[in-house]
Amino acid sequence: xxxxxxxxxxxxxxxxxxxxxxxxxxxxxxxxxxxxxxxxxxxxxxxxxxxxxxxxxxxxxxxxxxxxxxxxxxxxxxxxxxxxxxxxxxxxxxxxxxxxxxxxxxxxxxxxxxxxxxxxxxxxxxxxxxxxxxxxxxxxxxxxxxxxxxxxxxxxxxxxxxxxxxxxxxxxxxxxxxxxxxxxxxxxxxxxxxxxxxxxxxxxxxxxxxxxxxxxxxxxxxxxxxxxxxxxxxxxxxxxxxxxxxxxxxxxxxxxxxxxxxxxxxxxxx
Amino acid sequence: xxxxxxxxxxxxxxxxxxxxxxxxxxxxxxxxxxxxxxxxxxxxxxxxxxxxxxxxxxxxxxxxxxxxxxxxxxxxxxxxxxxxxxxxxxxxxxxxxxxxxxxxxxxxxxxxxxxxxxxxxxxxxxxxxxxxxxxxxxxxxxxxxxxxxxxxxxxxxxxxxxxxxxxxxxxxxxxxxxxxxxxxxxxxxx
Numbered sequence: 351x352x353x354x355x356x357x358x359x360x361x362x363x364x365x366x367x368x369x370x371x372x373x374x375x376x377x378x379x380x381x382x383x384x385x386x387x388x389x390x391x392x393x394x395x396x397x398x399x400x401x402x403x404x405x406x407x408x409x410x411x412x413x414x415x416x417x418x419x420x421x422x423x424x425x426x427x428x429x430x431x432x433x434x435x436x437x438x439x440x441x442x443x444x445x446x447x448x449x450x451x452x453x454x455x456x457x458x459x460x461x462x463x464x465x466x467x468x469x470x471x472x473x474x475x476x477x478x479x480x481x482x483x484x485x486x487x488x489x490x491x492x493x494x495x496x497x498x499x500x501x502x503x504x505x506x507x508x509x510x511x512x513x514x515x516x517x518x519x520x521x522x523x524x525x526x527x528x529x530x531x532x533x534x535x536x537x538x539x540x541x542x543x544x545x546x547x548x549x550x551x552x553x554x555x556x557x558x559x560x561x562x563x564x565x566x567x568x569x570x571x572x573x574x575x576x577x578x579x580x581x582x583x584x585x586x587x588x589x590x591x592x593x594x595x596x597x598x599x600x601x602x603x604x605x606x607x608x609x610x611x612x613x614x615x616x617x618x619x620x
Numbered sequence: 621x622x623x624x625x626x627x628x629x630x631x632x633x634x635x636x637x638x639x640x641x642x643x644x645x646x647x648x649x650x651x652x653x654x655x656x657x658x659x660x661x662x663x664x665x666x667x668x669x670x671x672x673x674x675x676x677x678x679x680x681x682x683x684x685x686x687x688x689x690x691x692x693x694x695x696x697x698x699x700x701x702x703x704x705x706x707x708x709x710x711x712x713x714x715x716x717x718x719x720x721x722x723x724x725x726x727x728x729x730x731x732x733x734x735x736x737x738x739x740x741x742x743x744x745x746x747x748x749x750x751x752x753x754x755x756x757x758x759x760x761x762x763x764x765x766x767x768x769x770x771x772x773x774x775x776x777x778x779x780x781x782x783x784x785x786x787x788x789x790x791x792x793x794x795x796x797x798x799x800x801x802x803x804x805x806x807x808x809x810x
Binding site: 370 | 682
């Protein structure tokens with residue numbers, strides 16, 4: 351046995367006592383460890399010492415911020431990205447838009463137009479928001495650049511799977527009664543604006559670290575989409591729109607590609 | 621300090637918009653958030669902590685989970701805020717580091733040094749010298765009190781990787797001369 355090596359080993363042991371998994375657990379829990387770990391234990395207990403007054407000095411400001419931010423968050427209400435969180439739509443603008451959509455609907459007749467997709471794209475969305483609460487489903491939106499298509503060619507164009515939701519075709523067939531659509535009316539009708547939020551939550555949960563969406567929300571989305579397997583098709587146009595909206599003014603993103611999908615609620619890149 | 625039951629009640633209240641509930645949450649978590657961010661971003665920790673709470677406040681009304689989940693959620697926000705901040709700093713044209721100027725200032729007397737010697741600031745300073753993954757693991761496990769699974773979620777790693785990073789971090793800290801010197805002082809001095 352090489353005496354030098356033995357000496358070196360002995361010195362190393364003396365200099366850095368070995369720390370095994372059990373020691374780690376004890377050190378983290380703040381439980382007593384052997385004297386060889388005393389220095390490390392002292393360091394860790396200093397790191398988690400009770401807070402100093404300075405560390406808690408900002409409470410009042412934090413609570414004031416909370417009041418404002420909570421209200422702001424609530425008014426946006428959906429797991430959205432930065433835009434609505436940063437600059438919520440002024441109530442007046444919202445009112446104007448609602449009024450405008452009401453006017454369009456009055457002029458163009460009824461929910462039938464909303465259901466069959468015969469409104470201009472913008473009006474279409476507000477119309478859907480408006481009528482969702484009485485059970486009129488959103489038509490499947492064609493690609494963003496395309497004009498709304500009259501007649502039944504739309505589903506074929508937008509639905510690669512060929513599974514057209516019954517709501518679409520039957521809507522045209524039975525124009526007078528939205529209630530005649532084969533799917534049962536949603537019992538707990540989500541607000542129309544929620545559809546996009548639900549889709550965002552649904553998309554967000556595919557991020558690796560995201561929370562699964564709440565069961566109730568998921569159920570709402572399944573009902574809205576007309577079935578679990580239709581969610582991707584149902585959500586695609588809504589999410590597409592959101593991505594397009596948020597694509598331009600977000601230079602702080604690390605890469606432009608991430609705009610494809612809205613971020614999960616808890617992923618705080620903005 | 622706070623039992624998780626108290627905090628659960630506070631969390632529910634805060635999620636419903638109650639200020640006092642939020643204040644309790646803030647008092648219970650802010651020191652750990654701040655210390656974690658001190659290690660991660662340094663001098664701007666307070667600002668980044670404020671941003672963290674702002675975002676938490678905005679999203680709290682739809683938070684659905686217990687206090688343990690809330691801690692993970694909060695530190696995930698803090699971590700991403702910290703990453704953003706570091707990115708911001710990296711993009712900024714070079715500036716003289718204020719912290720260095722301060723510590724080099726001649727005004728620090730011996731009493732201050734002694735007071736700070738084995739205090740929280742000293743400990744955080746040493747932890748900040750670790751490689752980033754080890755420093756974060758140590759802070760989240762030790763100071764934030766997160767379990768391995770939650771820490772793994774926050775860091776986006778596997779639990780095994782968190783365990784290894786924590787152990788390596790602690791070993792490296794133990795090797796630090798300032799720490800190993802403490803081994804030979806009596807417990808009363810520490």
